[in-house]
Amino acid sequence: MASKLINKAANTYEADNPFATSLSEAFHLLEPQLRPPFPLTIRKPPEYLDINRAILYAILTDTHLAKLHFKHLHAIVTDGYCFFTSLVTRVVNELYTKVFDTVKIQLIWVCLEMIDVSAVGVDGLLVALLRQIRGGDFSDANLWLCLELVGVFMGRWDCLVEEEPLMLSSGLYVFLRLLADHCRLSLDSKVEILKRKEIEFCVRVFKEQFHLCLKIGRDLVRLLQDLVHVPEFRDLWKDLLLQPANFRTSGFSDISQLYQVRTSSRYFLLRITPEMESQLRFLLTSVELGSQSRYQIWFGRKFLNVQDNESLVIDIVRFICCAHHPCNQIILSNVIPRWAVIGWLIKCCTKNHVEANVKLALFFDWLFFNEEVDNIMNIEPGILLMINSIPKYIEMTHSLLEFLFLLVDQYDIERKDLIVRGVSSAFDVLKRKGVVQSFDALIGCEMLSPFLKERLVKLLSCTNVSAVSHLQPADLLSQRLQSPTLGARI
Incomplete structure (x- = not known):
């Protein structure tokens, strides 16, 4: 049976992926149960895992019924969406480069839904998506992912500040690094729109959540100095060097304090794809x-x-x-x-x-x-x-x-x-x-x-x-x- 998840045309000689196969098999086994009326019984562990796999496959491939499948998920979830989110994260980490474009669109939508319900593990899902953005890659697909994810961070700002504040520092690290590439090239209007959104997000983190910027440590300075030619960042740089009090953050009085904080390895992993x-x-x-x-x-x-x-x-x-x-x-x-x-x-x-x-x-x-x-x-x-x-x-x-x-x-x-x-x-x-x-x-x-x-x-x-x-x-x-x-x- 032809896969509705993986684009085989782009991976002709690859063997079937066991994980993708497990999602497909669960869907075909439980497909009759994915239509209303949904049974409201509490499922035993093996059944619960399989219905999660089946629903995820349905959401990613049966797009016109995706909202219905999500309602089903909300009705049966008993673990704070932990297992479901882990499945989505695994799809991103292991299959993202192989799936159809429609599936990639659905993955962004699923991410938004998981943020809205404060799903357990949504931070790992966001990290997985950020890691799929390739530095120096100006292909339409890569620019699309940049634009979508900066939209996720801006569109769910309040929720992230409240529930996953450290993800804002991760997003800041990624988009500062990407801006260094994006600002070196004058391309079409799509890149200009992307640059403006990336700048808007990064500046907002600096101005509204500077204490989260400090979490990055010294590599924040390394990234920021690559953007001093951008007016918005030139002003931030001046404040960092000359008027640190403008950031209104208790305890921060000089850039040397940032120098002395070693950057966690998790930030460096953000700029390397899993492959x-x-x-x-x-x-x-x-x-x-x-x-x-x-x-x-x-x-x-x-x-x-x-x-x-x-x-x-x-x-x-x-x-x-x-x-x-x-x-x-x-x-x-x-x-x-x-x-x-x-x-x-x-x-x-x-x-x-x-x-x-x-x-x-x-x-x-x-x-x-x-x-x-x-x-x-x-x-x-x-x-x-x-x-x-x-x-x-x-x-x-x-x-x-x-x-x-x-x-x-x-x-x-x-x-x-x-x-x-x-x-x-x-x-x-x-x-x-x-x-x-x-x-x-x-x-x-x-x-x-x-x-x-x-x-x-x-x-x-x-x-x-x-x-x-x-x-x-x-x-x-x-x-x-x-x-x-x-x-x-x-």
Whole structure:
């Protein structure tokens, strides 16, 4: 029997999905019970699960009777819609890219209905839908999903503020990130309408629920700085830097308070589709170093092979640094390490502004590192990429170290002491915890700019790190006077 859920024309050679099959089978088994008059008996657990599956299939595929099927659901539900919502979430996570467009429309409608009844697990459903928005993707289908979801957040604002306030911070993170892409391109009127709605939503969260913005932590600053050219965000940025009292939030008095809050990994997962996450985790847990080329080529063709979606690399690097922390068994094995994948991703960048943002994603936690609140695994890939690129890829080491010092000097001049302390602390912890035995590979590298080596020794001297015994800052200064200085570049 032809599926009314999955578009087989787009997936000709795929085997039947067991989950989709279970929904279809439940529908065909219980179809006579899906017509009025509905029995009002309380169903036993197995029957209850099956009727939920059948009703969901009916809602998604029998659109002209969807409201009737929802009334049936309201009549039989006994668990706060928990199981039903989990089924919808699973459809989004596992089947979204395969289902008919009409089914996608129904999924948005189901989401709205679940918010209205304060269904258990509706936050997970919203997260699942947000994750299906692909960064840098300007296809009609992706723009449609962006528009629909920003409409959900605006249309159900009061309900979300009352019942699921943290979802507003999730929505803010997603739409700030998407706006960075959408505002770089001048496209047709559809994109302009979308941009206005995204801006309206984000600004409203800042102005009305700023305490929820603070939940995001330091990555809120990273996203916001990419939008300072947008008038509405330029005003917010000025307030954040110069007049924090305008946000009328008790306890918030300076942007440095945001710097010191590590962003939860759940936000980074929002910008990685479940399929992308699955492939990245496979690459980082099962593919041996030296055998990764074919997997990287496949990943690049599937997810990065569109001109405008290069910015997706920024999200992937942030995910790898902050949301994928391998166990010791993987670290000690021959599996391709995180730093090697990040090095490959940086080389995939063809646009200067994207490469700069990728490097910022790699080093962002270094700038504000505090051993008491930060995770050393977030900063490990950066140091290992710099050291392991010597000597074969010395230009990578040079570029990264140069960029790191540029951040120290220019990221926030007013709070440079805080950043120097953060980066110094990062270097100290990396050595003290044994991620690296010493920094001799960097400081003693003849191919590295003497200026950069001098800066590194000076920075290390701010901590208790015993970097090297044979090379002191005075020696480096002498070398610098004999060699041309390489200017920093972003």
